[in-house]
Amino acid sequence: MICKTHSIAETKQLGIKLAPTLKGGEILLLSGNLGTGKTVFIKGLGLGLGIKKIIRSPSFTILNHYKIKKNKIKNFIHLDCYRINDPQEIIDIGLIDHLGKPDTVVAIEWPKIISSLLKKYKTKKISFTQINEKTRKISF
Numbered sequence: 001m002i003c004k005t006h007s008i009a010e011t012k013q014l015g016i017k018l019a020p021t022l023k024g025g026e027i028l029l030l031s032g033n034l035g036t037g038k039t040v041f042i043k044g045l046g047l048g049l050g051i052k053k054i055i056r057s058p059s060f061t062i063l064n065h066y067k068i069k070k071n072k073i074k075n076f077i078h079l080d081c082y083r084i085n086d087p088q089e090i091i092d093i094g095l096i097d098h099l100g101k102p103d104t105v106v107a108i109e110w111p112k113i114i115s116s117l118l119k120k121y122k123t124k125k126i127s128f129t130q131i132n133e134k135t136r137k138i139s140f
């Protein structure tokens with residue numbers, strides 16, 4: 001499926017709309033250049049899952065863990081691998097403990113560096129492309 005969004009608000013809204021379709025156990029791999037809307041989409045996804053806290057980019061913290069209270073999905077993990085040089089760093093922070101868990105959704109930005117760790121898991125790829133200043137193409 002391919003969607004086009006024409007604003008930050010539309011990209012966030014797409015994330016909100018996707019959230020109710022998630023059952024738990026999903027590993028979402030978000031790829032695209034800087035500024036294509038990956039984090040904005042994840043902010044919407046978090047809102048759609050019922051997270052009240054502000055979803056922040058984990059560019060420097062690497063991994064953000066959000067607890068969800070009103071849903072069968074109890075955990076939302078947001079990982080940003082942009083600054084990762086070695087997949088071992090991800091193992092060291094405990095990501096493996098969350099992958100594929102039925103009460104957890106994991107969203108990973110810049111997943112290519114850790115693709116070797118994800119081979120045994122079922123993943124869903126979401127690709128972001130900037131068409132122009134406002135328009136994004138999002139492919140599922």
